[in-house]
Amino acid sequence: MSYAVLPSVASWRHEGARAGFEVAFFAADDRGPRIEGTTTATEDGKSWIVNYEIQLDRSWLTRSARITGRSDDRTVVTVIEADGMGHWQVDGVAAPHLQGCLDLDLEASAMTNTFPVHRLRLPVDRAVAAPAAYVRAIGLAVDRLEQTYSRSGEGQYNYAAPEFNFACHLVYDQHGLILEYPGIATRVH
DSSP, rough: OOOOOOOEEEEEEEEESEEEEEEEEOOOOOOOOEEEEEEEEEETTTTEEEEEEEETTSSSEEEEEEEEEEETTTTEEEEEEEEESSSSETEEEEEGGTTTTTTEEEESSSGGHHHHHHHHHHOHHHHEOOOOEEEEETOOEEEEOOEEEEEEEEEEEEEEEEEGEOOOOOOOOOSSOOOTTTTTTOOOO
């Protein structure tokens, strides 16, 4: 499966679990895709904003990220580095709890569910585990998130994150960008 070249910008409206908006700008350099974005929302009575700069390699493996979050008059910056082979550092310190993760998943972002779909290029009816370095929207704590993806058709994936007792059907466009993330976000541009 191959995808069309990424657009220069895409945006999503948060729906269901929170109210807000996300905008991501896409570029590529000799290392691979580079994404800069901002997402803002109010969830459970708390408002937050998260800015991100993410560098992927040509295989769509996360290599680095700089994430800035603000909530409750507190600003936090987290810098993440990955070697593309499952070894991670968070703010310059080895993160063994992320061993084996290949993707970055921002709680604040629908866009980051693009990474495993591009990286895996799954055939129909094949499920695969895709654990991720999961960055919380408030406070930017980095945890391990066990998740699975299974391609059910053209641009159609079943997704599950057992830790949250969450499963849904995801719809992607010709660029491999998420269109419908039930209860989380809908692409608007």
